Amino acid sequence: MRVPKDNFPTLETERMRLRRVTIDDAADMFAYCSDKEVAKYVNWDAHQSMADTHIFLNLILNQYKGNNYVFWGIQDKQTHHLIGTINFVSWKKKHRTAEIAYIISRDYWGRGMMTEAAMRVIAYGFTEMNLVRIQARCFRENLASERVMEKVGMTFEGIMRMAMQVNGIHYDLKLYSILNHEFDAG
Template sequence: MHLPVLSTGDLVLRPIEDKDTAALFRHFSDDAVTKYMDIDSFSNISEATHIIQFFRQSLEKEEGMRWAITLAGKDELIGTCGYHKINKTHFKAEIGYDLQPVYWGKGVMKEAISAMLTYGYEELQFNRIEAFVDPENQASSKLLSRLGFRYEGFLRDAFFEKGKFVNAELYSLLRHEHTRESIF
């Protein structure tokens, strides 16, 4: 599976590379970034090295793909987004995303996910794209709604993360519901 560079004008989504190790470590060391994620905040740079290897292996196995989000004209990672749990049999995948707090509320993630969705539907031929959100993460729920995702339900104790069971909200967007014009 190939991970292309996606450009939106303001953003460039590119493969995460070894040169991103320090930026990725800083990013995932921030408790605000990892608060609603299924990973603990990084405490050692080797964790960044391992997650880069994980992303590469996931791509090689065709189970997932993850992009570095960068501002056009600048190459520093400010967040990540991608597909995981790709299921070719059922033409679907789950999305995940994270962003440095300084960029929250500025439309960066909406633009990044929009590009990712277009690629998923047009190139990867997904029919369904899902997202699981911590019910407390209202900003993520609002973002998905603005992107056209539909709320499908509340999942009690759906995941075991950071030593406890956590609830999740399930959102989905089907190919026929996705339009480029309504997103950009």
């Protein structure tokens, strides 16, 4: 997705600001990316050092330079800390479809914050990107992510058998989706 650099979409929810990630977010990002429980169901290893976080941040920042990536940092409005990220990991403009992915600090698990962030991003996808379908996938064992998908109104479509390899092991993924006419932003 091409987004003009000076027009990156900052999105608001009741408790969070979804905004461009900056190099100043490194310490906050390291705090949750180094947590093995947070990294348990992603396709990257828990960060071992700030160097790992800087490599990850530079990948994001380079994507911004190309004006073709919508990757939001999730900032807690109360503390002003970066507590996670949410982004469109794929966007097929011709087909008007996209896939979202997200991660949040363990300190914020169970508070409904990821559901709140996902609702806002999905609303943006349908209203501003003119999408007709948004999907998300999670490891079969990731019940918390599955619960977020259900809370935002996504429908379970099935199991993608051995669809992702991480550290030499293939994992099944659950696939969920929502269509624009099914989404209720209220």
